[in-house]
Amino acid sequence: MALFSTGATRRTTTTTPSPTPTAAPTTAVLDSAHVGDIVGALGTIGQHDTLEGRGRWQRFKMLLAIIGPGLIVMVGDNDAGGVATYAQAGQNYGMALVWTLALLIPVLYVNQEMVVRLGAVAGVGHARLIFARFGRFWGAFSVGDLFIVNAMTIVTEFIGVALALGYFGMPKAIAVPVAAVLLFAVVAGGSFRRWERFLFGLIAINIVMFPLAFLVHPSATDTVKGIVPSFPGGLNSTLLLLIVAIVGTTVAPWQLFFQQSNIVDKRITPRWIRYERIDLWVGIVVVMAGAIAIMAAAAFGLAPADVGHFTDAGAVARALHDHLGHTVGALFAILLLDASLVGANAVGLATTYALGDTLGKRHSLHWKITEAPMFYLGYALLLGIAAAVSFSPDHVLGLLTQGVQALAGVLLPSATVFLVLLCNDKAVLGPWVNSTRQNIVAGVIVWSLVLLSLALTAATFFPDLSTTTLEIGFGVGALIGLLGGLTIAYARHHADRTRSEQTAAELGGLDPDQIEELDATPLSRADRKQVLDADRDSWRTPALHTLARPAFSPLRTAGMIALRGYLLIAVILIGVKVVQQISG
Numbered sequence: 001m002a003l004f005s006t007g008a009t010r011r012t013t014t015t016t017p018s019p020t021p022t023a024a025p026t027t028a029v030l031d032s033a034h035v036g037d038i039v040g041a042l043g044t045i046g047q048h049d050t051l052e053g054r055g056r057w058q059r060f061k062m063l064l065a066i067i068g069p070g071l072i073v074m075v076g077d078n079d080a081g082g083v084a085t086y087a088q089a090g091q092n093y094g095m096a097l098v099w100t101l102a103l104l105i106p107v108l109y110v111n112q113e114m115v116v117r118l119g120a121v122a123g124v125g126h127a128r129l130i131f132a133r134f135g136r137f138w139g140a141f142s143v144g145d146l147f148i149v150n151a152m153t154i155v156t157e158f159i160g161v162a163l164a165l166g167y168f169g170m171p172k173a174i175a176v177p178v179a180a181v182l183l184f185a186v187v188a189g190g191s192f193r194r195w196e197r198f199l200f201g202l203i204a205i206n207i208v209m210f211p212l213a214f215l216v217h218p219s220a221t222d223t224v225k226g227i228v229p230s231f232p233g234g235l236n237s238t239l240l241l242l243i244v245a246i247v248g249t250t251v252a253p254w255q256l257f258f259q260q261s262n263i264v265d266k267r268i269t270p271r272w273i274r275y276e277r278i279d280l281w282v283g284i285v286v287v288m289a290g291a292i293a294i295m296a297a298a299a300f301g302l303a304p305a306d307v308g309h310f311t312d313a314g315a316v317a318r319a320l321h322d323h324l325g326h327t328v329g330a331l332f333a334i335l336l337l338d339a340s341l342v343g344a345n346a347v348g349l350a351t352t353y354a355l356g357d358t359l360g361k362r363h364s365l366h367w368k369i370t371e372a373p374m375f376y377l378g379y380a381l382l383l384g385i386a387a388a389v390s391f392s393p394d395h396v397l398g399l400l401t402q403g404v405q406a407l408a409g410v411l412l413p414s415a416t417v418f419l420v421l422l423c424n425d426k427a428v429l430g431p432w433v434n435s436t437r438q439n440i441v442a443g444v445i446v447w448s449l450v451l452l453s454l455a456l457t458a459a460t461f462f463p464d465l466s467t468t469t470l471e472i473g474f475g476v477g478a479l480i481g482l483l484g485g486l487t488i489a490y491a492r493h494h495a496d497r498t499r500s501e502q503t504a505a506e507l508g509g510l511d512p513d514q515i516e517e518l519d520a521t522p523l524s525r526a527d528r529k530q531v532l533d534a535d536r537d538s539w540r541t542p543a544l545h546t547l548a549r550p551a552f553s554p555l556r557t558a559g560m561i562a563l564r565g566y567l568l569i570a571v572i573l574i575g576v577k578v579v580q581q582i583s584g
Contacts, residue, residue, distance in 0.1 A: 074283025079343020080160025090298030098226030160340030163314030
């Protein structure tokens with residue numbers, strides 16, 4: 001039963017979907033389980049409920065019912081790899097890299113807010129949209145990368161489970177299988193609400209971050225100083241690899257696929273996008289607080305002899321135990337275990353959601369195992385393979401954790417490019433397409449990520465590059481990005497002018513300037529917003545097979561192929577760097 005009901009004006013009495021697809025063929029929604037009441041951990045909203053006539057308390061209860069996808073994806077962001085990466089940053093560099101977290105806040109919101117709109121408006125997952133709008137080649141490119149990185153990421157989650165429970169004396173041979181069975185049992189229950197409540201229970205355990213941060217006696221002065229960008233010890237390949245790992249663990253490609261599919265699975269529609277944005281902000285606050293607490297624990301809680309000698313998160317827990325006592329070490333181990341379980345669950349679902357999108361099979365937590373066997377079998381196989389790989393030698397697994405996060409950071413630009421293209425596709429998003437301001441911010445983010453991965457590639461290939469050379473490279477890259485942005489803006493303005501001239505000619509030789517002014521209606525700003533909001537709340541993506549696929553210009557095609565080629569090189573060089581660290 002729901003903790004409360006919002007008083008739906010029209011509500012079905014069951015949340016179990018019909019085996020026979022009932023979604024209207026005029027929409028993009030493919031799985032009948034994705035249509036119906038919003039059934040969340042903290043409440044229910046009827047399929048046809050609106051905010052009209054609701055008081056503040058009722059609106060707040062509706063917000064609680066919506067909260068879930070944004071919070072879970074952000075907390076899942078602080079997974080085992082995240083804990084290890086933040087702990088490494090704290091142990092090796094103190095609080096000097098806090099600025100990376102601050103700069104990632106807008107990146108997190110901009111990227112995830114775009115998938116919020118895509119999920120609520122389209123009603124299908126991210127992988128499905130990429131295949132439908134860009135074809136099999138680019139779909140395979142995007143989803144193939146996701147499957148590989150996600151599988152490796154889940155391995156790191158089981159590493160985290162083993163390290164955390166190993167602190168309390170549980171053998172790895174017991175800890176990993178028990179965790180795998182638990183994760184499958186929670187997902188395989190055939191109830192979205194039960195699954196979300198379990199995740200909320202795990203998220204609540206994150207409260208241990210506050211006593212952990214307090215007990216290590218952090219320095220507020222050092223923490224505030226860390227907000228100012230700096231490169232302790234100089235900008236070299238080792239530091240760059242860590243920075244890229246922080247980016248990769250904080251803004252990972254799997255998050256895009258998970259949140260969009262989870263929004264679809266929760267049946268959130270365009271009228272609830274405002275509340276889902278609040279959900280996202282709540283998650284961002286939680287993930288940033290957790291990241292800073294973990295970094296502080298390693299920066300302030302370790303003995304001087306341990307500083308600068310990071311090995312893995314389990315070693316950090318033991319070092320905290322040796323220096324500050326059992327309580328601090330136990331709190332860190334609990335946080336690591338919790339992060340590993342949430343991360344494995346979310347990353348695993350992101351993968352099987354995408355698998356269902358790709359193969360056109362049922363992929364919803366509303367279905368029982370017998371109704372969606374491919375969905376649950378894929379999840380079980382993923383957990384089983386990752387659990388088996390986690391029994392590899394410890395020294396290899398420790399570096400694999402950092403390598404996976406760096407790999408995610410390098411692959412993020414291409415994922416963000418697809419995301420921006422989809423959010424500018426009027427056939428898919430209609431009135432929800434990106435504004436000019438959103439495109440500018442997204443463009444800056446994509447180019448910044450490309451520059452960062454380019455710097456890592458250069459520093460790996462040429463290890464003797466000086467800090468000054470790398471800084472000059474960043475400056476030149478920023479200038480190229482600015483010129484490229486201005487070129488794109490001019491090209492778009494020219495295209496708009498050409499369309500205006502064509503329209504003017506079709507209307508009998510009107511002045512093109514008159515055509516461009518037709519948008520300047522006498523409506524007030526408030527009236528225009530009201531009309532737009534009404535259109536937005538009811539707009540859904542048409543059936544994808546009825547939409548003409550967007551054409552790639554030769555320049556865009558060349559750019560995408562160049563990006564793909566570069567990413568392949570960058571991935572290889574990350575592998576080289578990790579092997580170098582393994583060999584000492």
